[in-house]
Amino acid sequence: MRVRFSLPAPFFSLHVSKALVRARHRKNDFLVNDLLLNLLAVFVGSALGGGARYGVISIANRWLGERFPWGTLVVNVSGAILIGLLVSLTTDGAPLTELEQAKWLLIVGVCGSYTTVSSFSLQTLNLAVKQRLLTAATNVLVSVALCLxxxxxxxxxxxxxxxxx
Structure with a gap:
């Protein structure tokens, strides 16, 4: 069973004509429509994640000061926790498994604009869990060096x- 993802009416109203619904059954149109819906989900998620990042960093810097990048640290750690939670909710058999656009909205959009460290952390942890410790360590060293x-x-x-x- 495929469940369609739609944004709440206050955020976005999407009108789909009958012709477009019929066209979804054709392979190429289906692919294009899915790509467009996924892209829309990433756009909306990115706006939400970017706004959340600004808010969290602003609050953390106000409460903890700016002598150390506390705001960024809070965002990066909370983003890593968030992406772990979201991946667990969208993998096989989990509550959001069938909501393809939810994955794009939440993981790529929200987490991607909230922090890219969450994606980096997930990928590195996956390497470590698969006993690819040298690759995981190399990923950490190379990523930090190249990003700096x-x-x-x-x-x-x-x-x-x-x-x-």
Whole structure:
């Protein structure tokens, strides 16, 4: 049984014509329609996750101060917890298994814009659970090194464009 995902009316109202419903039965149209619904779910989830990130970081920084990146730490840790919970709710036999767009909305959209560290953490943990410890450790070291290097490179390029030293 396939359950359709739809957003609550206050957020989004989607009108589907009878022709479009009939067209969903054709393979190519079915694929395109699913892609569009999944993309819409990611867009909405990204807006929600980004807003949540802003709110959590703002509150954490106000309560804990900004001498240490507490807000980012809170977001990254809570995002890792959230993605673990959501994956468990959307895997085979779980309550949200049949809601394909819910996976895209919650895991890719919300968690993806709330924190990318949640995805990184899930992937690294999956490697470790599969006894691929060297690969998991390499993923951690390479990801951290490349991301820090990427931030440095972005700052270097950006500062060069605006003339900051």
């Amino acid at each position: 290097g990427g931030v440095w490179l972005g700052l270097f390029i950006g500062n060069g464009w605006v003339g900051n030293s």
